[in-house]
Amino acid sequence: xxxxxxxxxxxxxxxxxxxxxxxxxxxxxxxxxxxxxxxxxxxxxxxxxxxxxxxxxxxxxxxxxxxxxxxxxxxxxxxxxxxxxxxxxxxxxxxxxxxxxxxxxxxxxxxxxxxxxxxxxxxxxxxxxxxxxxxxxxx
Amino acid sequence: xxxxxxxxxxxxxxxxxxxxxxxxxxxxxxxxxxxxxxxxxxxxxxxxxxxxxxxxxxxxxxxxxxxxxxxxxxxxxxxxxxxxxxxxxxxxxxxxxxxxxxxxxxxxxxxxxxxxxxxxxxxxxxxxxxxxxxxxxxx
Amino acid sequence: xxxxxxxxxxxxxxxxxxxxxxxxxxxxxxxxxxxxxxxxxxxxxxxxxxxxxxxxxxxxxxxxxxxxxxxxxxxxxxxxxxxxxxxxxxxxxxxxxxxxxxxxxxxxxxxxxxxxxxxxxxxxxxxxxxxxxxxxxxx
Numbered sequence: 001x002x003x004x005x006x007x008x009x010x011x012x013x014x015x016x017x018x019x020x021x022x023x024x025x026x027x028x029x030x031x032x033x034x035x036x037x038x039x040x041x042x043x044x045x046x047x048x049x050x051x052x053x054x055x056x057x058x059x060x061x062x063x064x065x066x067x068x069x070x071x072x073x074x075x076x077x078x079x080x081x082x083x084x085x086x087x088x089x090x091x092x093x094x095x096x097x098x099x100x101x102x103x104x105x106x107x108x109x110x111x112x113x114x115x116x117x118x119x120x121x122x123x124x125x126x127x128x129x130x131x132x133x134x135x136x137x138x139x
Numbered sequence: 140x141x142x143x144x145x146x147x148x149x150x151x152x153x154x155x156x157x158x159x160x161x162x163x164x165x166x167x168x169x170x171x172x173x174x175x176x177x178x179x180x181x182x183x184x185x186x187x188x189x190x191x192x193x194x195x196x197x198x199x200x201x202x203x204x205x206x207x208x209x210x211x212x213x214x215x216x217x218x219x220x221x222x223x224x225x226x227x228x229x230x231x232x233x234x235x236x237x238x239x240x241x242x243x244x245x246x247x248x249x250x251x252x253x254x255x256x257x258x259x260x261x262x263x264x265x266x267x268x269x270x271x272x273x274x275x276x277x278x
Numbered sequence: 279x280x281x282x283x284x285x286x287x288x289x290x291x292x293x294x295x296x297x298x299x300x301x302x303x304x305x306x307x308x309x310x311x312x313x314x315x316x317x318x319x320x321x322x323x324x325x326x327x328x329x330x331x332x333x334x335x336x337x338x339x340x341x342x343x344x345x346x347x348x349x350x351x352x353x354x355x356x357x358x359x360x361x362x363x364x365x366x367x368x369x370x371x372x373x374x375x376x377x378x379x380x381x382x383x384x385x386x387x388x389x390x391x392x393x394x395x396x397x398x399x400x401x402x403x404x405x406x407x408x409x410x411x412x413x414x415x416x417x
Contacts, residue, residue, distance in 0.1 A: 001140035001141065001142065001276075001279035001417075002279065002417065003279065003314040003315045003316075003415075003416040003417045004314075005314055005382060005384055036142040036143075036144055036274070037142045037274065037276055038142075038177070038179050038241075038274050038276055038316070040316050040380045040381075040382055042380075042381060042382050042389060043391075044389050044390055044391040044394060045391035045393075045394055046330060046331055046332045046391055046393055046394040051234045051235075051237050051238075052185060052233075052234065052237070052238050053185055053230060053233075053234045054185040054218075054230055056218065056221050056222075057217070057221060058216065058217035058218035058219070058220055058221035058222075058227065059216075059217065059218045059221075059227070059230055059231075059234075061217040062216045062217045062218055062227055062230070062231055063231065063234065065217075066210065066231055066235075070209065070348065071344070077336065077337075077340045078335070078336035078337070078339040078340045078343075079332075079334065079336035079337045079340055080336070081336055082334050082335060082336035082337075083334075083336070088336065088337070088340055091331060091332055091337055091340070092337075092340055092341065092344055094330075094331075095329045095330065095331045095337075095341065095375075096235075096329075096344075096374075096375065097234075097235065097237075098237065098329050098330070098375075098376065098379065099329075099330050099379075099394070100379055100380050100381065101237065101238075101239055102179045102181075102239050102241045102316075102380045103179075103181060103239065104144060104179055104181050104272045104273075104274035105274070106144055106272065106274070111181060111183050111272045111274075112183055113182075113183040113184035113185055115184075115185055116183065116184055116185040116238070133382045133384065133389045134382075135314070135315065135316050135382035135383070135384070135389075137142075137276055137279075137315050137316055137415050137416055138142040138276055139140075139141065139142045140279035140280065140281065140415075175281040175282075175283055175413070176281045176413065176415050177281075177316070177318050177380075177413050177415055190373045190374075190376050190377075191324060191372075191373065191376070191377050192324055192369060192372075192373045193324040193357075193369055195357065195360050195361075196356070196360060197355065197356035197357035197358070197359055197360035197361075197366065198355075198356065198357045198360075198366070198369055198370075198373075200356040201355045201356045201357055201366055201369070201370055202370065202373065204356075205349070205370055205374075209348065235374075236373075236374065236376075237376065240376065240377075240378055241318045241320075241378050241380045242318075242320060242378065243283060243318055243320050243411045243412075243413035244413070245283055245411065245413070250320060250322050250411045250413075251322055252321075252322040252323040252324055254323075254324055255322060255323055255324040255377070276281075276415050277281040277415055278279075278280065278281045
């Protein structure tokens with residue numbers, strides 16, 4: 001049994017940017033030498049989230065439209081009264097989706113469906129430099 | 140310390156099917172021989188999700204009604220323009236709830252509330268054969 | 279490699295109570311002696327949830343308002359027909375957000391952003407005594 005960790009860094013253009021992390025997760029798992037276990041992909045930050053989706057152009061439009069419909073960006077939230085940074089919507093969306101995704105590792109690869117990609121959802125209202133933590137435990 | 144993995148397979152009737160996985164998770168934990176650690180239940184696929192609920196007839200109606208209200212099935216999504224398979228709603232719901240659930244293992248059993256069951260939510264618009272991966276690490 | 283577990287207990291005032299668990303998670307990680315691995319924070323129960331947020335007064339109002347808007351408390355759900363306890367909304371909210379959060383452990387500390395706190399969301403319609411399980415695996 002062992003524990004392995006690595007980070008992925010990239011820049012985003014702010015709200016609506018969706019980054020496909022699948023190859024990074026696969027690289028991390030193979031780099032860990034772990035055959036059976038669990039990989040956790042985590043966003044250290046409160047205005048982005050991680051989940052899975054079929055990464056194709058239609059859903060890359062559907063997802064932002066869904067969040068804009070129910071947690072709109074053009075509305076004032078109590079958070080904005082606190083800081084005045086206008087990203088209350090970013091925080092609410094991020095808390096709802098969550099910052100963490102744990103994927104089983106089997107046969108030295110992450111267990112994912114063929115049309116299932118691991119994505120980072122940028123919700124912040126400005127371009128951001130992002131650092132994603134990948135932690136793998138197993139044998 | 141060791142890592143254990145198993146799979147559960149079943150068929151669904153498409154959107155609205157909710158499968159109680161609790162006994163399968165308990166069987167997997169006991170079969171692993173792991174006393175203290177973590178069990179991850181994962182859907183390899185982008186039109187189903189895993190969470191917990193009190194598995195009783197009322198909530199088995201409330202949950203599908205909730206998703207139908209906010210991410211309706213009878214609407215065209217950009218995803219449907221890409222593939223024409225009409226299941227854009229399935230993907231959005233699955234990304235929102237998420238494909239992964241990690242449960243602590245304590246005393247050789249999954250840590251769950253008395254009225255808390257582990258469920259698979261089928262969102263796809265057709266009957267599916269499903270394979271759920273359960274990964275357990277610990278000692 | 280080792281596995282460690284502990285519990286945190288507290289009381290809530292019912293729906294709308296948001297408890298900052300961050301220091302408890304940090305204490306658990308340091309108490310475990312685990313340097314690299316994963317910590318899972320879990321609610322054994324079906325009317326509360328765990329996620330992260332920037333723990334500041336504005337968002338502590340925004341989050342309950344969001345849930346009240348889309349899964350209102352003053353509506354009858356099928357669950358309420360089953361038990362008559364009037365907390366159908368609590369269950370739906372809890373299933374949506376989820377009972378589990380897995381955080382990487384690095385350098386003997388949980389990996390969290392500076393303005394990212396781990397929170398318990400109480401959704402039940404009455405004061406509750408809560409027990410949160412924290413499970414840590416790693417080396």
